[in-house]
Every structure is written in structure tokens, then in C-alpha cells.
Amino acid sequence: MADEVILLDFWASAFGMRAKIALREKGVDFDLREEDFSNKSPLLLESNPVHKKIPVLVHNGKPVCESLVIVQYIDETWGPESPLLPSDPHERARARFWADYVDKKISSRRVARASTGAALDAAKEEFIEGLKVLEGELGDKAYFGGEKFGYVDVSLIPYYSWFYALETLANFNIGEECPKLEGWVKRCMQRESVAKSLADQHKVYDLMLERRKKLQAQ
Amino acid sequence: MADEVILLDFWASAFGMRAKIALREKGVDFDLREEDFSNKSPLLLESNPVHKKIPVLVHNGKPVCESLVIVQYIDETWGPESPLLPSDPHERARARFWADYVDKKISSRRVARASTGAALDAAKEEFIEGLKVLEGELGDKAYFGGEKFGYVDVSLIPYYSWFYALETLANFNIGEECPKLEGWVKRCMQRESVAKSLADQHKVYDLMLERRKKLQAQ
Numbered sequence: 477m478a479d480e481v482i483l484l485d486f487w488a489s490a491f492g493m494r495a496k497i498a499l500r501e502k503g504v505d506f507d508l509r510e511e512d513f514s515n516k517s518p519l520l521l522e523s524n525p526v527h528k529k530i531p532v533l534v535h536n537g538k539p540v541c542e543s544l545v546i547v548q549y550i551d552e553t554w555g556p557e558s559p560l561l562p563s564d565p566h567e568r569a570r571a572r573f574w575a576d577y578v579d580k581k582i583s584s585r586r587v588a589r590a591s592t593g594a595a596l597d598a599a600k601e602e603f604i605e606g607l608k609v610l611e612g613e614l615g616d617k618a619y620f621g622g623e624k625f626g627y628v629d630v631s632l633i634p635y636y637s638w639f640y641a642l643e644t645l646a647n648f649n650i651g652e653e654c655p656k657l658e659g660w661v662k663r664c665m666q667r668e669s670v671a672k673s674l675a676d677q678h679k680v681y682d683l684m685l686e687r688r689k690k691l692q693a694q
Numbered sequence: 695m696a697d698e699v700i701l702l703d704f705w706a707s708a709f710g711m712r713a714k715i716a717l718r719e720k721g722v723d724f725d726l727r728e729e730d731f732s733n734k735s736p737l738l739l740e741s742n743p744v745h746k747k748i749p750v751l752v753h754n755g756k757p758v759c760e761s762l763v764i765v766q767y768i769d770e771t772w773g774p775e776s777p778l779l780p781s782d783p784h785e786r787a788r789a790r791f792w793a794d795y796v797d798k799k800i801s802s803r804r805v806a807r808a809s810t811g812a813a814l815d816a817a818k819e820e821f822i823e824g825l826k827v828l829e830g831e832l833g834d835k836a837y838f839g840g841e842k843f844g845y846v847d848v849s850l851i852p853y854y855s856w857f858y859a860l861e862t863l864a865n866f867n868i869g870e871e872c873p874k875l876e877g878w879v880k881r882c883m884q885r886e887s888v889a890k891s892l893a894d895q896h897k898v899y900d901l902m903l904e905r906r907k908k909l910q911a912q
Contacts, residue, residue: 526795526827540787542794549787569758569767576760577744609744 481506482534484520486513488680490584491543492531493634493673498547500669501625502555544575547630560627567621574613574620575631581606584638587646588684589691600646604653611654618663625667633664633674640677641684699724700752702738704731706898708802709761710749711852711891716765718887719848720773762793765848778845789839792831793849799824802856805864806902807909818864822871829872836881843885851882851892858895859902 483499483506485492499506511520511530523532523539533540533549540549551560561568587603590596610632614620620628639650651658664670701717701724703710717724729738729748741750741757751758751767758767769778779786805821808814828850832838838846857868869876882888 535784538784540784540791542791545787545790545794548790549783552783552786565767565770566753566756566758568770569763572763572766573758573760576763 479504480534480536482519483508484511484517484523484530484532484534485509486511486530488637488675488683489530490634490638493637493675494543494630495531495533495546495550496673497630497633497669498550498560500672501558501560501630501667502550504550504554544579544631547627551627560630562621562626571621571627574610574628577606578610578628578631578635581609582632582635584635584642587642588638588687590646591691596646600642600648603642604648604650607650607654607657611657614656614660616656619660625664629660629664633661633670636661636665637675637677637680638684641681644681645684697722698752698754700737701726702729702735702741702748702750702752703727704729704748706855706893706901707748708852708855711855711893712761712848713749713751713764713768714891715848715851715887716768716778718890719776719778719843719885720768722768722772762797762849765845769845778848780839780844785839789845792828792838792846795824796828796846796849796853799827800850800853802853802860805860806856806905808864809909814864818860818866821860822866822868825868825872825875829875832874832878834874837878843882847878847882851879851888854879854883855893855895855898856902859899862899863902 481499481504483492483495485496485508487510496508509517509519511517516528519534520530520532521528523534524530524541527541529541531541531543531546533546535549535553540546547560561571582603583599584603586599587596590599617623619625620632643649665674699717699722701710701713703714703726705728714726727735727737729735734746737752738748738750739746741752742748742759745759747759749759749761749764751764753767753771758764765778779789800821801817802821804817805814808817835841837843838850861867883892
């Protein structure tokens, strides 16, 4: 019997993109279902009763929630010949540390939702500072893990979808701040798994404007 | 050559306790080094230059940071005959989800640092709500993973050290709110790995009072 793989997603979510990239890296066919947050599907509410958030991967009826947990699940379930996490335990720990760093420090949401000039400046500064630390870790390597695209790359590259919106809103240039990351973005974008999974930067910008309008109206 | 295993720690840290429990579950001998936060050791600054926080596990000169990353590293490195994470990928994902939930929702720090009555009430309510969700997940099982003590138990049980301090400060009774968790605490505390790693509840209470005094003086 073929696997039934469903991904509950929202097109502009960096977390959802992580799951899509990982599935595509592994060559897994999946049924992509877009959620409407104002009317969440019964499957979403049932599969992620705790957080009620996307992404959720439903594999043969069993749900997996939280994007980094999903990426690790995908890595352990499919395509052992093209692993996303390294096999050496210390290298694995290192990859998990940096993916956790991305989760804690890189928040496009904080920049996108800043409601005052001061909050925007603070969020922008923290965002750039986080990217610079990541740029330091990348150094002259092709990818975070070395020569091969892997777990940390999957966790970070989705934010590229949000770069144009954030740069335009907060008036900065990520490429100028982090030239090595810019080169890394180009390498990642050459992969079909990434190019196919990332949202269009201009659509994300429009979404951000729309959401900011709603927030301001509240 | 014998392994050199150093743990940089602070006695009252729930995160440090996770690492100690995991090492003791695996029967690993380690050199426990207490950090002085007002004068951090060169080894700490060098091993965790990003966060400069304990716990850090230094194994044969290689550092591993972030408590859940450390616990997974320990699980992958020592004692495969007594695993903390289950071998089935879906069960592993489930364990990672709940450990992540503990990290996001259970914050003794938020309760302990609340500076006003309203902030304390809000932090207490969130803390209890988080524990109740965990109680629901535990249900009638002996441990979160079923019959065996494992990853989610390691991630949560250290907070027991803080229960007395939080209950006294915020005037509530965790056992009354979550009777099943109370039974689980007793089972966990019967394990040498846990009993030996958890800080004394009264010492933690004294530390909390001291810290609150300093915060109020600021």
C-alpha cells in the first residue's frame, strides 16, 4: 500500500516551507492542503489539538506537529541515502543547536508586526544581529553543514521569502549586511526543493501590508 | 583512552538537571563544574560563545549546548541498551513534540520573577494550564512514553525542584490541580538518576527569595 502523506500548510509560513523542502529533498509525494485560519479544517483541529497551528504532517493517519520535529521525522522516515542530519552525534548536536538558534532569534513575525518606529528598529536590529551570528557560523562553507545541503539550511532558507517585505518595511539591505549569507541563498535557491517551496517575495510583501492594516485597525 | 566528560552547570537550573539525569541514566561518569554567573569560566565562554549559558556538556573537548540537544546527544552517544527516545520515528516525533511543549509553556522563571500581583496571577495561570495539558497527555500511563522513563520525563521532572518555591510564592497546590502528575513525580523520584540530580526544594525557595529581593532593589 502506498503511503498517504498530507501536509496542512499556509503558503506564506516559513515553518510550512521547511516541511515542503524536506519532503521534496526526499522525493516524497504529498497532498498539500492550504488552511484557512478563519475557518480551520477539522483535520487540523484534530491533528494538532494542542497548538491548532500549521504545519502538520499526517502520515498514514498519524499526525506530526512542529516544523523542526516534522523535518527530523521526514529525515528518519524517508531517503536514508540523502540524510538531512549528519550521522556523527556531535555534528548532529551542532546542527540541532543552530536550527534551535534560528527558531529563537530569527523572527520575521516580530519585524513584520512591529507597530511603532522604536519597536521596528529593535526588531530589525535583533533580526540583523541573528543573521550576522549565522553568517559567522556559515563562514566560507557552501552550506551550514559543509558541502551538503542539510538540516540548518532547511530551517533558515524559508525566511528568504520574507526578506523583501522586511527590507522594504524596515529599510535595510540584508545582502549588504551579510554578503556570505547572500551567496548561500543563491546556492539554496538553485535546488528544486527550495525554489518550488518558497513563497513569492512580492506576494509575501502584499500579505504583510494587508496584515499590518488589519493590526492597525484593531 | 577513557572519555573526558565535563558538565558546566548551576545547581538550581532545571536545564542543567536534564543533562545530569540523562548522564546518570546512562551511567556516564562526569566532572560536574558549578559556574559562577558573576564570573563565568573561560571554558563556558569558549564552549558556548553564542548564548554563554549553562548547561554545556564538553565531551573529549567538544562542546554541546542547549539542554534538549545535550539530552539527545547523550542518548545517541551512550548506552544504546537503555534509550531515552523511542526507536519508532513516529513515537520519537511525539516525544520531541512534548519536550518542545515543556520548553515553550513551562517556565518556572516567569512565575518566580513576576513583579506584580497581576503578572504573578497570569504566570501562575499559564503554568498550571501547561501542567494540565501535560497531565492530559500523561493520562494513566506510568511515564510519558508508556512503561519506560524517557525523554519527556527527563525534560519535565527538573521543574519539580521549583514546585515548592512557586507554590509558596503564588499560593497554589500543584498536586491538587494535577493529581496524576503527582503520582508521576513520585515514580520519577524513585529513580536514583532523578533523586540525585534534583535540587533541594527549600534551597531553591531560598534562592528565589534572594533573587526576587535583588530584582526589587533594581
